[in-house]
Amino acid sequence: MIRADDLEVAFGRQAGSETLALGSLHLAAGERACVVGGSGSGKTTLLHVLAGIVSPTQGRVRHGETDLFALKEAARDRFRAEKIGYVFQTAQLLQGLSAMENVALAASLAGLGRADARSKAEAILKRVELGHRLDARPGTLSVGEQQRVGIARALVTKPAVVLADEPTASLDERRSAEVLDLLDEVVAEAGATLLLVTHEPRVRDRFERVLDLDDGPLEVDS
Amino acid sequence: MSLFGLVLRNLRLRGLSSTLTALSVALGTMLVTAILILQGALDRHYDAPGRGYQIVVGAPGSALQLVLNAVYHVDDAPGLMPMRVWWELEEDDSVALAVPYAVGDSFRGFRVVATTDAFFAGRSPHPEGEGAEKLAEGRPFRFDRERLEDVLRELGAELESASAAASASGGGPGLAQSHGATEGAEEEEFGPESEFESGSESAAHHDDEAEHHDDEDEHHDDEDELDGDEDEHHDDEDELDEDEDEHDHDEDEHVDDEDEHHEHETHYEAVVGAEVARTLGVRVGDRIEPTHGVEGGRAHDHEHLWEVVGILKPTDTPVDRLVLIPLDSFFSIEDHRGGALLPGTTEPGLSAVLVFPRPGVHKVMLLSRLNRRPEIQVADVHEEIGHLFDIVGSVDVLFLLVSILVIVVGLLSVLIALYNSMNERRREVAILRAIGAPRRWVLGSVVIEAALITAIGAGLGVLMGHALVALAAGRVESAAGFRPNALDVVPTEGLVVLLVVLAGALAGLWPAWKAYATDVAENLRPTS
Numbered sequence: 113m114i115r116a117d118d119l120e121v122a123f124g125r126q127a128g129s130e131t132l133a134l135g136s137l138h139l140a141a142g143e144r145a146c147v148v149g150g151s152g153s154g155k156t157t158l159l160h161v162l163a164g165i166v167s168p169t170q171g172r173v174r175h176g177e178t179d180l181f182a183l184k185e186a187a188r189d190r191f192r193a194e195k196i197g198y199v200f201q202t203a204q205l206l207q208g209l210s211a212m213e214n215v216a217l218a219a220s221l222a223g224l225g226r227a228d229a230r231s232k233a234e235a236i237l238k239r240v241e242l243g244h245r246l247d248a249r250p251g252t253l254s255v256g257e258q259q260r261v262g263i264a265r266a267l268v269t270k271p272a273v274v275l276a277d278e279p280t281a282s283l284d285e286r287r288s289a290e291v292l293d294l295l296d297e298v299v300a301e302a303g304a305t306l307l308l309v310t311h312e313p314r315v316r317d318r319f320e321r322v323l324d325l326d327d328g329p330l331e332v333d334s
Numbered sequence: 335m336s337l338f339g340l341v342l343r344n345l346r347l348r349g350l351s352s353t354l355t356a357l358s359v360a361l362g363t364m365l366v367t368a369i370l371i372l373q374g375a376l377d378r379h380y381d382a383p384g385r386g387y388q389i390v391v392g393a394p395g396s397a398l399q400l401v402l403n404a405v406y407h408v409d410d411a412p413g414l415m416p417m418r419v420w421w422e423l424e425e426d427d428s429v430a431l432a433v434p435y436a437v438g439d440s441f442r443g444f445r446v447v448a449t450t451d452a453f454f455a456g457r458s459p460h461p462e463g464e465g466a467e468k469l470a471e472g473r474p475f476r477f478d479r480e481r482l483e484d485v486l487r488e489l490g491a492e493l494e495s496a497s498a499a500a501s502a503s504g505g506g507p508g509l510a511q512s513h514g515a516t517e518g519a520e521e522e523e524f525g526p527e528s529e530f531e532s533g534s535e536s537a538a539h540h541d542d543e544a545e546h547h548d549d550e551d552e553h554h555d556d557e558d559e560l561d562g563d564e565d566e567h568h569d570d571e572d573e574l575d576e577d578e579d580e581h582d583h584d585e586d587e588h589v590d591d592e593d594e595h596h597e598h599e600t601h602y603e604a605v606v607g608a609e610v611a612r613t614l615g616v617r618v619g620d621r622i623e624p625t626h627g628v629e630g631g632r633a634h635d636h637e638h639l640w641e642v643v644g645i646l647k648p649t650d651t652p653v654d655r656l657v658l659i660p661l662d663s664f665f666s667i668e669d670h671r672g673g674a675l676l677p678g679t680t681e682p683g684l685s686a687v688l689v690f691p692r693p694g695v696h697k698v699m700l701l702s703r704l705n706r707r708p709e710i711q712v713a714d715v716h717e718e719i720g721h722l723f724d725i726v727g728s729v730d731v732l733f734l735l736v737s738i739l740v741i742v743v744g745l746l747s748v749l750i751a752l753y754n755s756m757n758e759r760r761r762e763v764a765i766l767r768a769i770g771a772p773r774r775w776v777l778g779s780v781v782i783e784a785a786l787i788t789a790i791g792a793g794l795g796v797l798m799g800h801a802l803v804a805l806a807a808g809r810v811e812s813a814a815g816f817r818p819n820a821l822d823v824v825p826t827e828g829l830v831v832l833l834v835v836l837a838g839a840l841a842g843l844w845p846a847w848k849a850y851a852t853d854v855a856e857n858l859r860p861t862s
Contacts, residue, residue: 156855156858156859157855160854160855160858163768165767165768165854165855165858166854166855185772185773186772186773186774189767189770189771189772189773190770190772192768192769192770193769193770193771194770198768198769200765200768200858204761204765204768204858206343206762206765206766207347207762208343208344208346208347209343213339213343217340217769218769218770220336221769221770221771221775222770226336265769
């Protein structure tokens, strides 16, 4: 469960720069929702705040009973590694590491031992139908395969929350549908809450709950 | 995937850059390592071997050159000094031992030193021991003093006038009354009174000769032939003394005298240093033929071969690389006859005399007296080695500073390479942070990467330093007279590696800080 209240963030590099009101957002455990909005409306920033990557200038974020920004930075990093899965617009895999190593790295950061991390990484990669590409380097994977590795990395720790930032932006329609189907499946299997940012109508149409930042700061019941 | 695994992956990913950076560190470490090995070798080959030597007397010129030539057997001898100075030194009550050297020949790259049995005296420092104790195998060569005199006379040397000069200078008796060099070495058994006796042969002298020969008998029990020769030697010596009293400067009588001395025999015998034996596979009983010139020039035009009769114990000093032959055999070589006399005189010459003063104030007194004589150069070995180390030490420091600068440049290249790579790695750092990597993990990965690059570079540099010494060993040997051992491990090598790695880790702190401070949100934005 996510409870974000009265969020406001600064943007721009200078101190005292402008602030952006993101509003409030409550998501129940296992709920699926998407965030839409025009460019610069704060979609990605909202995900960063919910992930604890960007600190809000105002408001607070609670994941279950945990007040995310009451944690010290190192504890927040560890919380993110264990409880939050993040899927990027492009897969953002680390070059030089195999598909297995990319996924196992996320598991290691969540505190799993080497063998356990590799075992879980292998299992989730098989789940996303990449069991035959465990040792493949990112450069040898197709864009769709890379995104599936990205999904596996986000879900290897069975997080409570999955935040996906336009995960199909770089995919064609067919591959986009495949990736979204897969994401839905594995998120549902993990029982995680999913918040997905998109600007694509066909993606938006897959969600019952749509939060539109173009309408102004989010309301709790929006 | 551990932190270290990620660092290794980063090194692989930037393989060329990492390799070049490590190489730049390796170059500096290589130079420092090579200098440290050379310093160690220099200390061993110039400090330790110089111990035990006190004074070197030679031809006027550079005192350092004299010491380098006579003690370390590098460089050329400054020239010839009058042989009578040797005889005077033997009779000087401040002198415990005087070892004459005549140099200029070599045997297959190893220098030949013509000397006397004084070399085998206990006071002669390398190898330790006396007589056969200095030898790993065989026996000392036989030096025939009377034969030397004969040979010198054949060369036209006016020994009597030299003896007179010796007497005139207060140094002691003339040649005919001088003692064998080994006698001077036997300080305990040889009192100052008997050393200073002058004039005709004394009973003490005979006693000493007898003792000397008894010693030789001990060393060469099995050498019946040698003992027989020595007995002859005594008889002939007495005859020579009488002859000299009666026939000063009389050429005709001198010829008669020569006839008598023909009974003496030149022993073409050699004793070789341990390294000569090891390197050339020379064994006792082999016959060798020295060549003219220390660089191994042309062969002598003579009919003699020198039989190797002994091999010295290893000393880890330049003595290991010497071939020792009796002085009388050296002057018997036809090629040496032209250069045996001081130019424009009838005085025989020597390359140098190693002088070992008696303990106490004798060294100071001796130096004071010898320094007043214009025809010779006197070098205090310790003083000259001190000068040498002052010179070499300054050069060493300069080289070391340059090498350290090269290491600093290498470390800067580590810093620059990592700092520049941070621009490419900001996105990667942002991804790592987004999936839960703490800042200190990111900082640590860069510092470890810097330390690892420098550790690889430093380790490689140490190996390259040893390889450099191996490659340069021959040149160092020909230029400085010692051959550094590339397998020598200097204790400070480990310290150098540790310091370089620490400095590398420090150099990595700046780029690491840049990684630490990476704005995650900013760098996660899509690039297209």
